Amino acid sequence: MEFQDNLQFDAKHIWHPYSSVARPSVIHEVISANGVRLKLADGREIIDGMSSWWSTIHGYNHPRLNAAAKMQIDHMSHVMFGGLTHQPAIELSRKLIEMTAEPLQYVFLADSGSISVEVAIKMAIQYWFAQGKPKKQRLLTIRNAYHGDTFGAMAVSDPENGMHSMFEHVLAKHLFAPEPTCQNDEDWQDDDISGFRQLIIEHNDEIAAVILEPLVQGAGGMRFYCPEYLRQVRALCDQHNVLLILDEIATGFGRTGSLFAYEQADICPDILCVGKALTGGYMTLAATLCNDKVVNGIAADGSGVLMHGPTFMGNPLACRVACESLDLLMESDWQQQVETIETQLINELMPYQSMNLVKDVRVKGAIGVVELHQPLDEHMDWLPTFIVDQGVWIRPFRNLIYIMPPYIINEDDLTVLTGAIAKILEQLSR
Ligand SMILES: *Cc1c(COP(=O)(O)O)cnc(C)c1O
Numbered sequence: 001m002e003f004q005d006n007l008q009f010d011a012k013h014i015w016h017p018y019s020s021v022a023r024p025s026v027i028h029e030v031i032s033a034n035g036v037r038l039k040l041a042d043g044r045e046i047i048d049g050m051s052s053w054w055s056t057i058h059g060y061n062h063p064r065l066n067a068a069a070k071m072q073i074d075h076m077s078h079v080m081f082g083g084l085t086h087q088p089a090i091e092l093s094r095k096l097i098e099m100t101a102e103p104l105q106y107v108f109l110a111d112s113g114s115i116s117v118e119v120a121i122k123m124a125i126q127y128w129f130a131q132g133k134p135k136k137q138r139l140l141t142i143r144n145a146y147h148g149d150t151f152g153a154m155a156v157s158d159p160e161n162g163m164h165s166m167f168e169h170v171l172a173k174h175l176f177a178p179e180p181t182c183q184n185d186e187d188w189q190d191d192d193i194s195g196f197r198q199l200i201i202e203h204n205d206e207i208a209a210v211i212l213e214p215l216v217q218g219a220g221g222m223r224f225y226c227p228e229y230l231r232q233v234r235a236l237c238d239q240h241n242v243l244l245i246l247d248e249i250a251t252g253f254g255r256t257g258s259l260f261a262y263e264q265a266d267i268c269p270d271i272l273c274v275g276k277a278l279t280g281g282y283m284t285l286a287a288t289l290c291n292d293k294v295v296n297g298i299a300a301d302g303s304g305v306l307m308h309g310p311t312f313m314g315n316p317l318a319c320r321v322a323c324e325s326l327d328l329l330m331e332s333d334w335q336q337q338v339e340t341i342e343t344q345l346i347n348e349l350m351p352y353q354s355m356n357l358v359k360d361v362r363v364k365g366a367i368g369v370v371e372l373h374q375p376l377d378e379h380m381d382w383l384p385t386f387i388v389d390q391g392v393w394i395r396p397f398r399n400l401i402y403i404m405p406p407y408i409i410n411e412d413d414l415t416v417l418t419g420a421i422a423k424i425l426e427q428l429s430r
Helices: 002-013 063-075 087-099 113-130 151-155 191-203 227-239 261-265 292-299 316-331 334-354 383-389 411-429
Strands: 030-034 037-040 045-048 106-110 138-142 175-177 207-212 243-247 271-274 286-290 358-364 367-372 400-403
Touching (some): 087 286, 087 316, 113 151, 113 286, 113 292, 138 191, 175 191, 191 227, 227 243, 227 261, 334 367, 334 411, 383 411, 400 411
Parallel strands (some): 138 175, 138 207, 207 243, 243 271
Antiparallel strands (some): 030 037, 106 286, 367 400
16 A cells, blocks of 8 residues: 555655654654544544644644635745845734733744744843853753754753753753742742752853743653742842743743743743744744843944844745734634633543552643653553554653643543543553
């Protein structure tokens, strides 16, 4: 059969994320996708619990996003952004400025999340250079962070999770504070910030910026922490002359229950990265926003030129789809949708907490995480096939089984996802 040939070719020749071509793992061919369902080449339909890595918040094959893309193709798919501009980029930037905190008034359109982080880091270092403080070029972040796979982003991601030992000599050496542990502001203890505070006090003459994923640490371990930590970080950054970069590439656009996670702490970053859900999962696009302080600071040495400009910067097709996706989001009852998902995840996942192999179950917004005591590595020969056989798409990593479905998922489909997690846990308990 043709699809078997395809899979054989794929296994032999194509890199997949975090994979080996020499020893390929199980892979499924998707032929189409609609709503929350992926259709596989073998005819099966499975429910997507991953939103294609936090991105397809409105579901697949959305008529309005399709129409926006087709319309834009007939006008202009791409034109260079150097010296030229266009309506989709202007409209999108307007929308981003409007929906983010008031001080964030400037937009750099990047081509992926990792690149938006690179740009944020460049902005911060260039800011201090222009202030006559070229020694301030290190970043301070926290353990279990993930900010992307390019070298700048990798250098601020957790050294152990990111397998930094391989790249030790090429990665910039940044500062890592212990990860926050406090889950609720009511339980706040000063201990949680003391390691961070010590680092920022000792090293502030060499720190350009702090970079954090607010409230939810994603690919670094699916860990949650309380808003008070962010308030403390913001205050320490102000006290010690350090810029604050928030990476909302995963948390942005409603996933944690507020449009942006920083809103829950009532703070504002100097620089903000967004991506993933920005185009509703249609294509790659990200953005780095910043405030007056950063823009004027960079201009202080006379030029104000930010030395970054990808070939496909501000791609009109991606910007047009992003505009439509943001319109869809703002016209929808996303807050209610995320809250409904959260309630159902709490009801249906929390009972697994009592199982012996389960270390922790946690839910924030439309994110549900089951953390096990043991890593799943030794089960990876049968587990991916078992999961698809349950009619779902869930991709566990390390000791984590987690879901973050499209916001449009209905109650029954979400129950299929949480039920599949139950079956995985049962199977693992045998
Ligand atoms: C996914 C992610 C990135 C990287 O985005 P890419 O588009 O994959 O380059 C950066 N930061 C966070 C928090 C992410 O979740």
